[in-house]
Amino acid sequence: MIKARSILLTVLAFTPFIHAHENHGEKQDYSTLDWPTMHMIEEHHINSFDARSFFTLHDYDNSGVWTTDEVRRTYGLDDESNAALTEERKQQILREVFNIFDPLKTGVISVNDYVRLSKEGKKLPDFGTGPGHHGDMEYEYEIHHFEKYHGDDAKEEDLTHPEDIEHFKKHDREYAESLRLDKLESMDIVVANIPAKFLKSPSP
Known part of the structure; x- marks a missing residue:
């Protein structure tokens, strides 16, 4: 399992950032904000x-x-x-x-x-x-979950929230898909791409 980290946007780096670590599941009230x-x-x-x-x-x-x-x-x-x-x-x-x-x-x-x-x-x-x-998958996980509920000192064994589990499942799915595509690209003929009518045995 790879610990997910991403490089945050550096645009407006001079602007103060909010580093609020809320309780897991707590929703911030934005009702008064535009x-x-x-x-x-x-x-x-x-x-x-x-x-x-x-x-x-x-x-x-x-x-x-x-x-x-x-x-x-x-x-x-x-x-x-x-x-x-x-x-x-x-x-x-x-x-x-x-x-x-x-x-x-x-x-x-x-x-x-x-x-x-x-x-x-x-x-x-x-x-x-x-x-x-x-943002991409890494940025969204980082900004909306990891920063809020874990922090820089988090260890891999700490990443047990449902959001962590789903994030790593996405990585697993992407990895499996990349392996599948690599396998297809290495094949001279991809049988699944051949129209069914051409796969029928010729009549005797």
Whole structure:
């Protein structure tokens, strides 16, 4: 079993981080916070930021604009936690965000528009889709579980929470799948890929 650790985002490294080790299963009350603040605390452990730094952190290709894909990723709409969300609802969420921050209907949200409209009091809405999980498997495990309930001095035998067990099961599944793919790539002919009609024995 490999102890899962990942390198946290270094963007905004100068900003104070929250290192709260809550009791396992305890939920933090975000009812008084707007969605961007809740997202930054929960997903990045950052509680002090401005509109421009929030935008830059979520401008994944550093282009100076947010595309629909980037907004979709920031809200975690394709994360497994939102598997029950219909594509129609996802598109509705994107339209609402762009209606707020893309007033000229350009199809993208520019950093200048986002900063200007944020200063006017506009906020990314809370659509009830969670804090916006948009990291890889290691990052999400690290930020949402390991840091909160274990800490740097944790030993492998301490990782017994259901979240730990599920995380390592995911690693096992990924490893098994990688072995399967490696085996297929080493084969000259993959029988499973041959259409059934060509596998029938010829008639006598």
